[in-house]
Amino acid sequence: MIVVTAPTAKIGRHVVEQLLDAGEPVRVVARDPRRLSPTIRDRVDIVEGSHRDAAVVDKAFAGADAVFWLMPSDLHAPDVMTSYVEASRPGVEAVSAHGVRNVVGVSALGRGTAAAGRAGNVTASLAMDDLFATVTNYRSLANPTFMDNTLRDIRTILGEGAIFGPVAPDRKLPLVATRDIGTTAARLLLDRGWTGFADVPVLGPEDLSGNDMAAVITDVLGIPVRYVQIEAAHLEAAMLSFGASPGMARAMADMATAKIDGLDDGVVRTAGNSTPTTFRQWCTEVLRPAVDAARS
Template identity: 30%
Template sequence: MYAICGATGNIGRIIAERLLDQGRKVRVIGRNAKKLQPLADRGADAIVADLTDTKAITKAFTGATAVYVLIPPNMTAKDVRKYQNRIGESITTAIKNSGVRHVVNLSSVGAHKSEGMGIVNGLYDQEQRLNKLEGVNVLHLRPSFFMENHLWQLNTIKEHGMLASTMKADTPVAQIATADIAEFAVKRITDLDFTGKVTRELLGPNDVTMTDVATAIGTAIGTKNLNVQQVSLDDTRKHMLGMGASESVVDSMIELYEAVNKGTWSPTEQRRPENTTPTTIEAFSRTFSTLYEKQ
């Protein structure tokens, strides 16, 4: 049996679906029974629990061959690092008390640094915490910028005909499709081919600029000359606060954007076949276009 946290999210859902496709026993964890139901309908054991509920997730992890864990986003957290640490401690205790021996932990590029990476610093804390577990094999996946982040721009593109970007338009950044992270995780938790504490960056197929992203999305949705509008950090702050994000979350995201633009948030591994994943920004843009049509 495999226990999958965040099973209704981008990555966890695909991991659970692939494991079910392979006829494996899966326990899926999330806070919303309705969202978990499609997986339950396919035979997964659905556990409705908050990741801060250590007792419930210890029970959910017990008997698992491997677990997939993450620290989910919480846009309204009053103190985001404190929130991340609370979830991280709960997950770590549950792993320890359940006796599970293989863990795939969703982390991020930049999680080798304790400061200056904004929201990613909470993932550094979690890597360190999990590394202290004795007798548990932990693979920290450190993916780069998710292509799915561009889905937040569906409305902006529809209403204003442009792609807004806090990242510099001409800076190449490794971008990855979350489905590729899920496929990689499935392989690792079924092959169990990691021992000790290891990290693996996942960097998408190539580095792309926001101008490249605009060209790919523009082509897919049939909008010629989709331009990138550079958004200042101040305007990003105002926009995020207006959307209901907490001051703490906004501060940590601004710090991360600054790190991206300065180039201090960057992979540590050289690109090579092992950390390169297949889905291109053009292929992702076709998925984007389907959702754009449905808007």
């Protein structure tokens, strides 16, 4: 039995689908099972509730061989350590209590870089990884920025012809599609021959700058789009306007600053850690339909 947390999130949904396609028995932890697609709902064992809840994960992890762990950010938490590390402690305790042999977690690039200790959400994610690694075999999916984050820019793409970010316009960094993270996670969960702790970088196929991304979006959508650099402090203000706590808003700005300072530069791209979905392909298959829907 493989347990999948956050099964309705972009990554979790891909993990569930691929495990089921491989014939694996799957149990999911879902706060609202109605959000599961009808094609999935009848094929999985469902434990209703939050995987931050000790009673829920204790029930879900009983008899499990492996767990996919994705801890969403809690914008209302007082700080990132509470959001990621403290919220994960019930899961760690349940993994230990039930002898779950393998856990794959969604985390971030940055381990071993000078910026990792002051990188907000990333610093907390790495600490979460370390916590799980004390009780079981663990693989940390070390991700860069998600291509899918561009979906948040649809309003400004249509209204201002712009995407925004804190990194210099020509600074190239890795990007990854969430579906490729899901594929990597499913592969590790299906294998389960691995032991110990390791990071598994998931880098996407190429490094792109903000200007590169804007050029691709312009070409795919057929409308002019430019990249505009903003200060990290603007991200903090935006997070506060969305209802984030001061600590979580500050963490977002810290993560942005750390990326500017080389957080994502610590891993050399290889054939083994490069995933297939290009940004152009993602824009064609995901962004363009979303933009068309927003226009209608």
